[in-house]
Amino acid sequence: MQSQTQTMTFGNYDTERIHDELFHENGTPRNGARLLIEQLNSMSIDEVIHRQQAMDRALMQMGITFTVYGAEEGTEKIFPFDLVPRVVEAFEWGHIEAGLKQRIQVLNRFIHDIYHEQEIIKDGVVPRSLLEQAKSFRHQCVGLNPPGEIWCHVTGTDLIRHSDGAIYVLEDNLRCPSGVSYVLQNRLIMKRSFPQVFMASKVRPVTDYPSRLYSTLAGLAPPHIGEPTIVVLTPGIYNSAYYEHSFLAQQMGIELVEGSDLVVRDGFVYMRNTNGFRRVDVIYRRLDDDFIDPQAFRADSMLGVPGLFDAYRRGHVALANAPGTGVADDKVIYAFVPEMIRYYLNEEPILPNVPTYICDREEDRQYVLSHLDELVVKSANEAGGYGMLIGPASTAEQRSEFAFRIQQDPRNYIAQPTLCLSRVPTLAGERFEGRHVDLRPYILCGKEGIWVLPGGLTRVALVKGSLVVNSSQGGGSKDTWVMARNEEEAVEAETTL
């Protein structure tokens, strides 16, 4: 039924001269987004709102939640989801994919080098002082040789597009990157709502992520084992990403275990079954290094398994990601990745870093202290958008507090220019408005090679003008559509449900 005032829902959409992922500056839709915009324009705004609400209900019903620390209820919230996807053209994705593969290759080599000969330090590319003060360097990992010399099996790299139209790497998440379950469930919900657009648009599928993850993990098992037993190790239901742990275990058809379900004897890991004990060969651990084994790391951890690290060292169990990767998941080390690419591969970085000032360097520190109102200052080791100063939005008091902190502990701070992130149309009340987004693709690195999930999690800052996209601070997500290059590339052609 037509409503009386039937205007095009995107009729009044204004990109406000900020790079928009779906629209050109002159207001015409970008190529890959054309069919989608046509579809949305054919609906009244009421229908759109209706559809968004139906999606929200579906998420609630499926229990797709995360836990927000510090919130009053301290319980589950639905991770807000917006129905307008981000669209990535095929040629651009090719560029991103190549850049990510290059980067993860280098990060693995760096980590391996750091825990062995440290050639990159000896050759003066990365200063020793920076490494010595790195909070996540684990001396327990020195000299270890994980299968295939691969340390980061699952990586989530955050990308942004700046106002110059180029894609930059914001940071690498090499420890326990989360969010892929939202990617998969968001896609499921979107397919139910926009089946025709999927059929016509040739969007690349994401549903094979669990089976790819499974093969990556299976490939890590000691070679003589025919059918390895693989488990997902979770801290438990009160962890903010619990839903994802459970979802991935279910999708891969493997057990979800907690520390107390495992026991180590004679250097082998076993799980407690109703009919006895069963040996475990590969553990996809979603637990920080510090908590995995009270005998090797934090002694007060109740979440880990005593003796696990010893079993790992002996090669009796494989851990993904390997302990010790945190050394590269550090915002200061991040600044050296372009140098690493040149050093290990003799290549230029395909994806650039955001220009970064390292406060440990005298020159950089002076610049940062005198331009606090223009820069974004980040603490090297805190995640989730905490420990961050957004210069242009800050008060004088906040700036002076940060100035103090930087001078106290310069090694721990970096600064970057304020970026103008690109935007995607997002439902705001009864209209579409642009909201800033970033993109987190997921990269699997196993013995057979490196695979990048086509797309990833587009995180959106739901508050108008905000640049903070993290789930823990009021961000939301969108589906990400990577267009297929040609007829041969698989598409989401199958009908929904």
Place this chain on the structure above:
Amino acid sequence: MLSRVANSIYWMARYIERAENLARFIEVTLNFILDRPDSSYEQWEPLILATGDEPDFKERYGAASAQNVVHFLTFDPDYGNSIVSCLTLARENARTVREAISSEAWEQINEFYLWLRASQNRSMTLDSQFELFQKIRMESHLFSGILDATMSRGTGWQFANLGRLIERADKTSRILDVKYFTLLPKIEDVGTTIDDLQWSAVLRSVSGFEMFRKRYHAITVRRIVEFLILDRDFPRAVRFCLDGAERSLRTITGSPDSVYCNSAEQRLGQLRANLSYADVESIIQAGLHEFVDDFQQKLNHIDDAIYDTFFALRTL
């Protein structure tokens, strides 16, 4: 399967069954009072007795009235066995093992829980009370149905079945015990309409009224006891529950018939065998209350044995 997961599935099933049974008791009492409004007090107190949590209730609420009993049993978050507490625990258990049960089962139990929580805040009229308990019963049926229709009959489903049948056997015996205890002393009531109404209410509380009638027609105390305890075909009868529970237990362990390989099988086997060869006369001679008391103790021992055999932390 993981001991912890089996434990959660077992208790998820038990808590849902517990919530359903409580809703049934309340519903039947509400129904009965419509026929005998002046006997209201007499009807609510036995309900509290049936839970076995009378001291807790007395301490916090004092004398039993329709309003406070219904609130205590349905929505009191501080009472561990209230319907809302049972649902919360069932859902929490389901959440920790959602990858082991089907996604449909999880979604339904989640919705059930969210709906019940939202119902707490609405003010209740007598009509809406009936609707509430009927819906609780229906949601529980739905959960059972989904579990049965979507879960492979592997170890997970068997533990769920074991849990719900043990809980059901316990609750059926409990309601019979309390009603018998409170109904029988009035010798002059035997054979009267009142008596009939009371026993009909008992049958309805286990959804057994029509089935009973098909088999026995007229109500006598003996037949009720025989039906609810010894019947092999009625799904809420104690004997039926134990038969099913034992089958599930043996499927889990793979033990052949008449052989036991752990304390749970031994105890459950013994109890089921006792019931298989029991007769109503001996039960009533020895005293129904004594019989039920003994039965419930043995059920508790079986529960302990299940825990020790399958769930408890063992050393390697």
